[in-house]
Amino acid sequence: MCYKVFNEDCFDWMENQSENTITAIVTDPPYGVKEYTEKELVKKRAGSGGIWRIPQKFDGCTRQPVPRFSVINDDPEERKNVYLFFERWARLAKKILVPGGHIFLASTPLLSDIVGSALRSAGLEKRGEIIRSVCTLRGGDRPKNAEDEFPELSVIPKALWEPWCLYRKPLAEKTVAENLRVWKAGALRRPAIDRPFSDFIQSEKTPKIERDIVNHPSIKPQSFLRQIVRAALPLGEGIVLDPFSGSGSTLAAADYLGYDSIGVEKDTEFFRQSLHAIPKLSKLYGQTTLQI
Template sequence: MTYKLINDNCFDWMKNREENSITAIVTDPPYGVKEYTEEELKKKRNASGGIWRIPPAFDGRKRSPLPRFSVINDSPLERDNVYNFFIDWGRLAFKVLVPGGHIFIASTPLLSDIVSRALRDAGLERRGEIVRVVKTFRGGDRPKGAEKEFSMTTVIPRGCWEPWGLYRKPLSERTVAKNLKRWKAGALHRKSIDTPFCDLIESGKTPQCERKISNHPSLKPQDFMRILVSAALPLQEGIILDPFCGGGSTIAAAEALGFNSIGVEQDKDFYQMAKNAVPKLSQLYPQSEKLLFEEG
């Protein structure tokens, strides 16, 4: 077994983790901050609403709960809550990452600017943004209660992409080459000798076969996660950390590629879900590792 799953608050765990001990972080945090609190998760599991809305059935299919991202509005208090959460987290990430270590962090177009400011203020370098091309059910709705009156309007665009921020702990060595030799970090792994890692990735929704294994509301597909995890370790060596492990998709991707990884999840139910799911998710698509390195 090349991975560890830990049931703990990632802030506490990272405080106690030794410095310069993680090669890369790949994670999808609770961006509303509120929706993954114990109180709101209890409401979700009881189907009693709260931040989690239960979408209507679509084409005869029951849809999974989605967080009400509109609760994060432009009030100074809401912005400050998100900023403070991520600057505190970013400082801990800075501590545990090796020099040159990258962070791939999922975001939303509504919040990525706040998160970017927080992580930069925590001392991390912004290195770009990964665009995951995927259509979601979020956005595209008419004004609530006046759908017929304003039938030709939409409140916000329907989401057709998902931004993933890319950050790096500053190098400790004078060049990337020297940093790679010392820390095995500082660059990104190429898709092939002729094809660099690119910041635009076509991605479908998470397949039902994966959701049946891990029914986490924010589960990301294995084909996408394996691309990120591979890119995060430039020499295909080191340790991947997912401090908001959720249903285990990052850890399963690392396991599928034979990389060492650590997943930290505070919620006991999600932690148990990941424990059960990681071995099964990692065994899906056994040819994907070969494809990662042959594509292009």
């Protein structure tokens, strides 16, 4: 088992890869497209906001910065940019995936329809949606600057789940079984012989022990990632790619499972952090505590 991390723009990296070389993609992309640009990251790191909502302490805990996706959702030009970004990305993903290779893509209820349309246009097949059940700090707020006037209202629902889009490159063989024999892809690995992989996963906020290892605003918990990364390689063979690898948490989950993986991260600071974080995250909890 091994992992490699590249400090590159994923579009450039994917463009230069050969066809049919990646078995699965598991990633949490920049859904606002612009929130991880250098300009917006500088603002976030300086605590000056921009598209990032820099939160106050809440119930005694310091809240993580989160992107204001509602700003994007309200702007037709921004929605168009999201579509074009993901259509271009999906065409590259389709090229490098083996036939039958799956994509697990972290999403948001406000933009997942746009992204899904882009992935379909690129020729990928929708195979469902994974529901990560987790109480986030998104939504539920009263009307801004009129909280006292409208105390019984919420502008949008309180978010208690996170959708993960599930897409697949079309099969090259006549049946799933034959595709598995030839390409090692086309299905999802069961957590147990008597239990199929489920589209509902009870999750948690990323534990403090993991956030203390790497300071990244979008780090997902190992307890969740290890489940979907395991499912992504149906025969336990091949390569998992995270083209927006950020904290390196996807690669850490793959390393824990003994899978080969590749990460691509454009931001140099996140790239450097991930090199130190991946082995530490991979070693957390031991081999007996993974619930799948």
